[in-house]
Amino acid sequence: MTITQQEQARIFQHCERFIHQHYPQSPRQVLSGLVEYVDEEAQADRYGTGELIESFEAEIAHLLGKEAAVFMPSGTMCQPIVLRIACERRGRKRIAYHPTCHLELHEFDSYQRLHGLERVLLGSEHRLFTLDDLRQIPESLGALLIELPQREIGGQLPAWEELTAITDWAREHNIATHMDGARLWECKPFYQREYREIAALFDTVYVSFYKILGGISGSILAGSADIIAEARIWQRRQGGNLFSLYPYVLSAQKGVEKHLGRIAEYCAKAKEIAEALSVLPQVEVLPRIPQTNMMHVFLHGERERLIDASWQIAEETRTMLFRGLVPTLLPGYSKFELTIGEASMDIATEDIAHLFQRVFELAEA
Structure with a gap:
């Protein structure tokens, strides 16, 4: 029964x-832990500004080897934003990704309805896509999204040689490379490379803080300073530039310190x-x-x-x-x-x- x-x-x-x-943990346990963690002198951020949030953004940007980073409430917000920016700069509307990509399964076509993008699916939903799959796409692409690791097929990762071949080919064809790094933190032991070396293959990177790092919520988008500056504008347009984000930032920071090592x-x-x-x-x-x-x-x-x-x-x-x-x-x-x-x-x-x-x-x- x-x-x-x-x-x-x-x-x-x-x-x-x-x-x-x-x-x-219950909400009470989570919040009590943050009270013990936060410095008594810390000041709340205000619309994305202030030492607390800016220092954390700089820390993650440095960890990923990127010029700048912006903290957003979710990856569902920051990923379509950066894909739109990449496509507009290349004058192409098409983005390519794996059939089990989060944008495909869980976001109600936000890339199309909010940003006017078109998607191309790469390979089979039951395996990693390959360079050959990418080469067979007849349409010109504005951006390529690669999820590391691919969650829906058990957290699989492409071999380093295959990954570099794919991103090199994309760059040769003026296709922006973006990493869905929601679980990037777990990839380091497999590749035996620092996060910045993995991230160097991509123009932009999204990372999450509420999964293995145990944060309340929140994500960071990292890339060049000009792309991140434009992403901040789109964050505001979509209502993601909240008055204060410090509970999420503090729990993310705590999670990095507790679990990353x-x-x-x-x-x-x-x-x-x-x-x-x-x-x-x-x-x-x-x-x-x-x-x-x-x-x-x-x-x-x-x-x-x-x-x-x-x-x-x-x-x-x-x-x-x-x-x-x-x-x-x-x-x-x-x-x-x-x-x-x-x-x-x-x-x-x-x-x-x-x-x-x-x-x-x-x-x-």
Whole structure:
């Protein structure tokens, strides 16, 4: 019998261990943590100006090796803005990206409805696109968006040689290169390069602060000083230049200090967990060896029974494995997305494998 949402909320509230990302926090806990973190002399920003926000923008711009940066409420705002700027400067309306790009799946065609852009999809939704896919596009492009890593296919990354070949080709054809770096922070261990070296392949870069860095919300767009200056105007036009953004900026800054230095640990733990789970005959992991700290975990069995088993284990052991599963194209398999963070590090890998074995035993009983 499927567990009700009310029962799920009660069980989740009493959980003490989580294999996904960081420990959940209530708004009160988050705000209390910011009170302890913020300097007593700090002053609120005002319409994007002031030491607090400007110093953070400069810090991230330096980290990414770019001239300037602007803090915005969301990537959904800053990415279409910068793509519009790039296309207008080249006199071309077309942008190209992977079929599972965030702009395609989650933004209700904002690139077209707000900015008059046209999109071209590159390659298959089930794999990374390649240079050959890009070369086959007959239309002239104004901008190319590359997501690093590609979330919807398990956090996969192109090889460095392929990535440089793609961005070099784009530059040779006067196509702006933009990185959807919502999870760029997790790419460093795979490429074994500093963030500025990865970002150097792109004209502009967007990064997020509410994912692995654990911020409340917020993003930064980084690039040349003239592009960022124009982006600030569009931010104001779209209502994103809020009177004050300091709660988001402070939580982002805190997240950078707390988690950025642990990314390599999170990625190493992801490989350990993937290896341990792959031993179970009912589990498939994509990618087989995680390239970042995230993966897609495919479970074989009746979906509702697996979900119920996970909630039963959560109640018995106060350990949350997964809250739900989504159907897949593989017969008999459903999946969930697993991102390794601070909470994941506190559970022994062998314990995680044992708990998943229990899931299958309960689901099959």
